[in-house]
Amino acid sequence: MTNKQIVKLEVNGDTHELLVQPTQTLLHVLREQLQLTGTKCGCNNGVCGSCTIIVDGQAVRACLSLAVASSEKEITTIEGLEENGKLQSLQQAFIDKQGLQCGFCTPGMIMSSLALLAKNPSPSIDDIREDLSGNLCRCTGYVKIADAVMSAIEVEQS
Amino acid sequence: MKYIEALSLQEALEILAGDDEARCLAGGATLVAMMNADLIAPSTLISLRRIEELKGISAVDNYIRIGAMNTHSDVANAEQLLSGNAFVIRDAARQIAHPAIRNMGTIGGSICHADPASDFPGSLVAANAELEIIGTDGLRQIPVQDFFVDYLETSLQEGEVLTAILVPTTHSQAHGRHLKFSRTHGDYATVSVSLVLSMQSDVCNYARVAIGSVAPTPLHLDTVDNILTGSKLNDDVLDDAANLLQEACDPIDDVRGSAEYRRKIIPGLLKRAIAEALG
Numbered sequence: 352m353t354n355k356q357i358v359k360l361e362v363n364g365d366t367h368e369l370l371v372q373p374t375q376t377l378l379h380v381l382r383e384q385l386q387l388t389g390t391k392c393g394c395n396n397g398v399c400g401s402c403t404i405i406v407d408g409q410a411v412r413a414c415l416s417l418a419v420a421s422s423e424k425e426i427t428t429i430e431g432l433e434e435n436g437k438l439q440s441l442q443q444a445f446i447d448k449q450g451l452q453c454g455f456c457t458p459g460m461i462m463s464s465l466a467l468l469a470k471n472p473s474p475s476i477d478d479i480r481e482d483l484s485g486n487l488c489r490c491t492g493y494v495k496i497a498d499a500v501m502s503a504i505e506v507e508q509s
Numbered sequence: 510m511k512y513i514e515a516l517s518l519q520e521a522l523e524i525l526a527g528d529d530e531a532r533c534l535a536g537g538a539t540l541v542a543m544m545n546a547d548l549i550a551p552s553t554l555i556s557l558r559r560i561e562e563l564k565g566i567s568a569v570d571n572y573i574r575i576g577a578m579n580t581h582s583d584v585a586n587a588e589q590l591l592s593g594n595a596f597v598i599r600d601a602a603r604q605i606a607h608p609a610i611r612n613m614g615t616i617g618g619s620i621c622h623a624d625p626a627s628d629f630p631g632s633l634v635a636a637n638a639e640l641e642i643i644g645t646d647g648l649r650q651i652p653v654q655d656f657f658v659d660y661l662e663t664s665l666q667e668g669e670v671l672t673a674i675l676v677p678t679t680h681s682q683a684h685g686r687h688l689k690f691s692r693t694h695g696d697y698a699t700v701s702v703s704l705v706l707s708m709q710s711d712v713c714n715y716a717r718v719a720i721g722s723v724a725p726t727p728l729h730l731d732t733v734d735n736i737l738t739g740s741k742l743n744d745d746v747l748d749d750a751a752n753l754l755q756e757a758c759d760p761i762d763d764v765r766g767s768a769e770y771r772r773k774i775i776p777g778l779l780k781r782a783i784a785e786a787l788g
Contacts, residue, residue, distance in 0.1 A: 356512060373512035373554065374544060396542040403609050409582070410609040415541045419512045420534065420556055463609065484694040485607020 358419050362387065363431030371418045378402045378413035381428060389429035389458045393487070400486030403459040403466075404428050410466035429458035432465070441465055441503045450499030452490035459486050464500045473508075476501060514556040518563075518670065521555050522645055525668045528553050533670060535578060535618030538610055563617070563672060566590070572639075572675040577617025581605045584616055594636045594705045594717075595676045597685030601632035601703065604687065607695045617671045620656070623663045623726075626697040626765065630657055631721035632687045634729050635703035638676045644669040657726035680715055683707040686786035689721075690774055692765060698722045699766040700774045702782040711741050718750070718779070723758035723771050730757055742783060751776035 355370045360377075362385060371380055378395075381387045381404075393399035395414045402413040405427040432439035441461050444450065451457045460483060467474060467482040474482070479500045480493070488496060515521035525531055530552035534540055543549045557563055563578035566587045573589050575598075584590065584602035591599065605611055605619075605628050619629050620640075633653040640656050642649050645668060653674075656663050665671060685705045689698035700722050707715035716737035720728040733750045740746040760771035 354511060373510050376541065376545065395545050397538060397610060400607070400609065409612040411613050412538075412609050414545065415537050415610075415613055417512065417534070417537060417541060417554075420514075420537070420558065466608065481694065482608055485609055 356419050358422050360385075360418070360421055360426060361424065362426045363428060369418070373417065373419045375418050376414050377404075377416040377418045377421050377426070380418040381413060387428050387430050391455055391458060393455070393459075398487070399456075399459075400463060401456050401459040403462045403486065405462055405466055408466075408469060410463050427462075429461060432461070439465075440506050441468075441500065444499045444503035444506060445496075448495055448499040448502050450492065450496045452488075452492050456486060456488045456490075460488070460496055464503070468500075468504065468507075473504065474500075510551060511553040512556065513553060514559050516559055518560055518643055518672065521557065521560065521670055522643065522668065524553060524555050525670070526645055529667070531555055533557055535615040535621075536580060536613045537618075538606075538614035539618065539622050539624075557670075568678075569675075571678055573678060574641075575616060575674040575676065577671050577673055578615050579617075581611035581614050581616065581619070582608070585611060590676075593678065593681040594683045594685060595678070596683075597632045597635045597687050597703050597705055598629070598638070598674075598676065600685060601628040601687035601701075604628055604689055610695075616674060620653075620674075621663060621665060621671055623657055623661050624697070625657075625660060625725055625727070626722045628687060628689065628698065628701060628721065631701055631703035631719040631727040633674060634719035634727045635685070635687075635705050635717050636676050637679070637705070637717055638674050640671060641673040641675055642669050643672050648672070650675065654727070654729060660725040680705060680707055683715060684786040686782045688778060688782040688785060690778055697765060700771050700778055702775075702778045703727075704779075704782055704786060706737070706742075706783065706786055708787065713737050713740055713742050718754075720754055720758065720775060720779075722765070723754075723760040723775065725759070728754060728758050730754065742787075747780050747783065748776070751779050754779065 360367045391401040393401035397412045397415045404413045479497050532551035534554045534556045563576045565576050581602045638653045683705045687703045689701040704718045716734045760768040
């Protein structure tokens with residue numbers, strides 16, 4: 352039996368004080384306690400990228416982060432991108448360019464792309480492919496995914 | 510399981526001394542994955558994330574000191590590691606897995622895990638790095654090759670914590686390269702070559718080569734360094750070096766390649782790494 356601990360998490364601008372098991376991952380707590388189910392659980396060992404979120408401005412894997420170790424950090428999930436009912440430009444571009452089939456990998460793809468664009472606002476298509484190589488899409492829709500990211504950049508720059 | 514954020518090395522050492530089943534948590538990229546898979550169940554996790562001595566990259570005496578808690582991204586972007594024998598470590602860091610993993614995993618955590626297929630061990634041997642380790646008896650400093658004992662096994666003793674990687678600044682004009690052959694982008698290496706070379710006109714006057722993923726620990730042979738040093742690195746010399754490495758290696762068959770395949774990759778990868786280091 353393990354001892355629950357209180358952790359204060361800053362998620363999408365809101366503060367949550369939660370009682371969690373020390374072994375629980377941030378992914379589990381986001382999905383099961385905060386009902387933020389946009390972040391997906393694929394492999395649960397850091398390989399597939401479907402749980403990618405942004406913590407303190409950097410892409411990380413929620414499945415490899417312990418919730419108790421995530422206090423005093425600014426956490427952004429896919430649910431935090433929409434503003435006043437308007438989708439973030441990457442989200443809109445994935446829809447417009449049909450950068451998804453089943454959609455399971457899409458939140459991770461978008462969060463990884465967002466972290467890339469924060470570092471490098473004008474990446475080449477090769478930069479995008481390299482940066483997204485840690486996000487697996489089992490529908491094999493990589494061409495349209497990269498196209499969607501390029502399209503979001505064009506929208507931002509126009 | 511208990512989770513404690515140690516505020517000092519002293520506190521971490523005290524918890525480790527009192528609990529055999531306690532484990533240190535660095536970036537979590539491997540440890541949390543192992544916990545998720547029920548491969549390990551520590552009684553206590555001691556997070557090292559608040560300990561200042563484990564952070565930062567700085568020049569100390571004749572070394573570049575890389576704190577154990579630097580992430581792979583920190584190392585891959587470190588300006589202090591742009592040249593000389595230290596560059597091979599930076600070159601390895603940027604090739605580890607993918608951006609989100611590089612933002613989480615730490616150099617200290619990675620080498621304490623001692624996976625022979627990972628990128629840092631060979632690069633640290635090639636850079637001739639030393640490790641700073643703290644225990645209740647104080648600090649000790651050892652050559653990095655004395656740290657790697659066997660597959661997933663190091664010479665870190667119970668109750669000790671790896672605090673820093675020390676890179677001697679003895680070969681500031683040297684060229685470095687970490688070249689990995691892997692099945693797909695971001696995978697562990699099927700074989701990796703890490704090397705540091707210095708040239709005086711067209712003669713090599715310093716060489717240090719380590720091969721990863723072909724033995725339980727990074728493969729380094731003095732005989733290989735010796736035949737490269739003083740040579741013009743022509744094909745005959747490189748063939749001899751590759752032969753020695755092929756004879757001494759002890760690869761395994763696994764999903765990334767058969768032992769025989771790994772052995773066959775060594776010569777081509779070695780030659781390419783040398784050409785790229787000097788190119």
